[in-house]
Amino acid sequence: MKKKTMTVALTVALASAVALxxxxxxxxxxxxxxxNTNTGGNAPANSSTNTGxxxxxxxxxxxxxxxxxxxxxxxxxxxxDIINEYQTANPNVTIKQEILENEQYKxxxxxxxxxxxxxxxxxxxxxxxxxxYVKGSLFAPLDDVLGDGLKDSFVSxxxxxxxxxxxxxxxxxxxxxxxxxxxxxxxAKYNLEVPQTYADFQKVVDTLQSNGVxxxxxxxxxxxxxxxxxxxxxxxxxxxxTLKNAINRTGSFEDPALVKAAEEAQALVDKNAFNKGFNxxxxxxxxxxxxxxxxxxxxxxxxxxxNFTTNETIPQEFRDxxxxxxxxxxxxxxxxxxxxxxxxxxxxxxxxxxxVKEEAKKFVKFxxxxxxxxxxxxxxxxxxxxxxxxxxxxPQMYIDILNELGKASNITLFADxxxxxxxxxxxxxxxxALFGKQVTPADYAKAHEEALAQEAGK
Amino acid sequence: MDKVMSNKKMxxxxxxxxxxxxxxxxxVPIVLTGYYGxxxxxxxxxxxxIGLDNYSRLVQDSAFWQSAYHAFLLAAFSALSLIAYLAxxxxxxxxxxxxxxxxxxxxxxxxxxxxxxxxxxxKIYHPTNGVINSxxxxxxFTGTIEWLADTKIVLLAIFIPIIWQYAGxxxxxxxxxxxxxxxxxxxxxxxxxxNPLQIAFRVKIPLILSVTKVTxxxxxxxxxxxxxxxxxxxxxxxxxxxxxxxxxMYHQAFRSFDFGYGSAIGFFLxxxxxxxxxxxxxxxxxxxxxYS
Numbered sequence: 064m065k066k067k068t069m070t071v072a073l074t075v076a077l078a079s080a081v082a083l084x085x086x087x088x089x090x091x092x093x094x095x096x097x098x099n100t101n102t103g104g105n106a107p108a109n110s111s112t113n114t115g116x117x118x119x120x121x122x123x124x125x126x127x128x129x130x131x132x133x134x135x136x137x138x139x140x141x142x143x144d145i146i147n148e149y150q151t152a153n154p155n156v157t158i159k160q161e162i163l164e165n166e167q168y169k170x171x172x173x174x175x176x177x178x179x180x181x182x183x184x185x186x187x188x189x190x191x192x193x194x195x196y197v198k199g200s201l202f203a204p205l206d207d208v209l210g211d212g213l214k215d216s217f218v219s220x221x222x223x224x225x226x227x228x229x230x231x232x233x234x235x236x237x238x239x240x241x242x243x244x245x246x247x248x249x250x251a252k253y254n255l256e257v258p259q260t261y262a263d264f265q266k267v268v269d270t271l272q273s274n275g276v277x278x279x280x281x282x283x284x285x286x287x288x289x290x291x292x293x294x295x296x297x298x299x300x301x302x303x304x305t306l307k308n309a310i311n312r313t314g315s316f317e318d319p320a321l322v323k324a325a326e327e328a329q330a331l332v333d334k335n336a337f338n339k340g341f342n343x344x345x346x347x348x349x350x351x352x353x354x355x356x357x358x359x360x361x362x363x364x365x366x367x368x369x370n371f372t373t374n375e376t377i378p379q380e381f382r383d384x385x386x387x388x389x390x391x392x393x394x395x396x397x398x399x400x401x402x403x404x405x406x407x408x409x410x411x412x413x414x415x416x417x418x419v420k421e422e423a424k425k426f427v428k429f430x431x432x433x434x435x436x437x438x439x440x441x442x443x444x445x446x447x448x449x450x451x452x453x454x455x456x457x458p459q460m461y462i463d464i465l466n467e468l469g470k471a472s473n474i475t476l477f478a479d480x481x482x483x484x485x486x487x488x489x490x491x492x493x494x495x496a497l498f499g500k501q502v503t504p505a506d507y508a509k510a511h512e513e514a515l516a517q518e519a520g521k
Numbered sequence: 522m523d524k525v526m527s528n529k530k531m532x533x534x535x536x537x538x539x540x541x542x543x544x545x546x547x548x549v550p551i552v553l554t555g556y557y558g559x560x561x562x563x564x565x566x567x568x569x570x571i572g573l574d575n576y577s578r579l580v581q582d583s584a585f586w587q588s589a590y591h592a593f594l595l596a597a598f599s600a601l602s603l604i605a606y607l608a609x610x611x612x613x614x615x616x617x618x619x620x621x622x623x624x625x626x627x628x629x630x631x632x633x634x635x636x637x638x639x640x641x642x643x644k645i646y647h648p649t650n651g652v653i654n655s656x657x658x659x660x661x662f663t664g665t666i667e668w669l670a671d672t673k674i675v676l677l678a679i680f681i682p683i684i685w686q687y688a689g690x691x692x693x694x695x696x697x698x699x700x701x702x703x704x705x706x707x708x709x710x711x712x713x714x715x716n717p718l719q720i721a722f723r724v725k726i727p728l729i730l731s732v733t734k735v736t737x738x739x740x741x742x743x744x745x746x747x748x749x750x751x752x753x754x755x756x757x758x759x760x761x762x763x764x765x766x767x768x769x770m771y772h773q774a775f776r777s778f779d780f781g782y783g784s785a786i787g788f789f790l791x792x793x794x795x796x797x798x799x800x801x802x803x804x805x806x807x808x809x810x811x812y813s
Binding site: 173176177196198199283286338339340343344485493501 | 563564566643646648649665668671675756759760761777
């Protein structure tokens with residue numbers, strides 16, 4: 064009988080262990096906080112003593128971010144440095160971090176907002192991701208933080224991506240633009256020059272194609288990759304406003320320039336400009352065509368820069384042979400060559416119902432400034448704040464990109480980020496169909512127009 | 522010991538952990554899914570009760586019915602492939618040399634995780650470096666077949682690994698069932714002059730009929746709610762050409778953030794599976810055969 068009780072006890076213990084591991088896994092990430100006094104996991108965020116303002120009072124700020132020491136080592140280090148610096152300067156402030164991986168982070172943010180329990184400071188993405196949170200009054204407007212000169216330190220157009228109805232709800236940390244990378248060795252082999260106009264570009268494609276080299280590496284299973292090509296064509300043909308207006312409903316997606324851009328995209332497919340089977344390949348598979356030297360060009364965000372400069376796991380010879388050029392202008396089109404497709408990555412928000420909002424805002428301001436000084440040199444991440452290239456020691460390609468950013472005339476936010484999630488799915492599927500030649504350019508535009516109109520009508 | 526097992530309280534105590542798990546992880550979520558299906562909900566803001574609007578939208582959603590068609594096509598393929606599995610199991614259960622080894626070989630795909638299988642087949646189907654296209658090229662075939670990018674063949678290309686993945690599982694079930702048939706029956710038939718085919722069709726298959734029914738249900742229902750390989754290999758693409766009901770549900774809920782509609786699809790999928798299971802049981806309803 065005694066043995067039996069033991070078995071029962073063990074069974075119950077096992078069952079509860081199974082049940083608990085499901086809830087417990089998240090805490091593993093959060094307990095690796097460096098330099099924190101509190102290791103109590105998910106204790107309530109806000110300190111009890113605070114009544115707002117008094118600088119000598121103890122304040123605890125809870126911050127949630129998505130750079131674990133394991134997968135984003137450099138970023139994680141910078142965050143800890145900034146926090147330590149702030150805590151030293153403000154001894155009454157304690158900052159508690161909770162760190163989660165990207166997907167887990169998104170899920171947790173959602174769960175916390177449903178229970179109205181967001182951390183004081185957290186990370187968000189721009190536009191389409193941000194909007195529902197703003198509509199639910201979960202994020203605090205940060206225009207007062209931007210007020211005293213901080214706004215000027217941001218690259219123009221970056222904070223706007225986090226604005227809803229004229230108010231800014233987060234301050235961006237990362238900024239990416241998308242140049243066309245090319246393999247100098249392949250270009251030299253076929254005596255090709257960097258194309259200045261779209262006609263030159265088409266000649267480059269033809270030459271490469273007739274020599275059996277895949278001109279452009281593309282993995283369009285992920286769909287936003289093809290969207291980049293479409294967006295540039297739309298920008299160079301119709302100017303930056305046409306696509307923006309079509310999405311924000313002051314214009315139409317059946318604008319001739321947007322239909323023409325779809326035609327040009329299909330013309331590239333007809334020329335066999337992209338590697339074979341691109342619609343079934345992921346971005347990583349597409350990228351490997353470029354990294355293996357099988358394809359000559361690759362249109363991608365500046366987050367790839369480490370792979371072409373500092374990443375030691377990639378052969379030096381290949382890294383040296385990569386250059387970039389700006390997407391060429393199209394004759395008769397309205398776009399100019401200094402207009403980019405790109406956008407800010409994550410930004411910091413302050414929770415609307417945080418009890419320590421003012422302290423949180425102060426820290427966000429401090430964080431953004433410090434981050435801007437360190438992120439590109441220490442982590443290779445281009446910050447959304449302007450970088451003085453004369454003062455930093457960086458690989459030449461970074462310097463060139465940063466200089467291009469300085470004179471950018473416009474940055475058009477990635478289309479699928481501009482749109483609401485549901486419309487973005489229509490856009491992404493249509494892109495795949497367009498590049499797979501399953502729809503005509505006219506039907507492609509019509510599908511967008513219908514989805515956008517339906518969304519606006521809601 | 523017997524005393525313990527007949528004590529009602531003791532039984533309840535033993536059942537409790539499993540019951541709690543099943544309730545918390547299966548039945549409660551099913552009820553919640555049904556409830557969310559009646560809501561308009563983006564996963565963040567407040568829910569809004571909209572009655573059966575999600576379901577009326579579902580009935581008119583051609584993208585959903587296309588994904589349902591794909592799922593039923595997969596179910597048909599899986600059901601038909603059962604015949605092949607049964608044939609292989611019949612051969613293996615006969616006294617052929619190396620049956621044991623072969624059985625293990627067939628089981629290997631079953632032991633691999635779905636994601637590993639997906640990665641393996643992604644390499645096989647790769648348009649330029651893949652095994653199949655390289656083989657075709659070496660045979661002098663000039664064009665490139667874009668297995669996962671061509672909307673006309675992507676569905677077939679993705680069915681093959683799915684069928685391959687589950688082959689070992691069903692062969693094992695049939696094999697075990699066939700091995701359970703008393704050898705005396707088979708020997709008696711042989712003495713009466715039955716040839717191997719007759720033994721298979723008249724003796725063995727009727728005897729494992731109940732197992733066959735179970736495998737049909739497993740194969741069809743499993744296909745209807747199939748998700749993993751499709752998610753990893755094509756993500757339902759290109760442009761929905763390989764979308765099945767489960768992946769469509771996932772895309773609606775977790776990509777378009779339409780949790781209400783996603784839940785409605787999930788609940789509808791459950792209903793379809795229940796109806797199909799019931800139908801199969803009805804259609805295959807027959808007397809249990811026993812020779813003794």
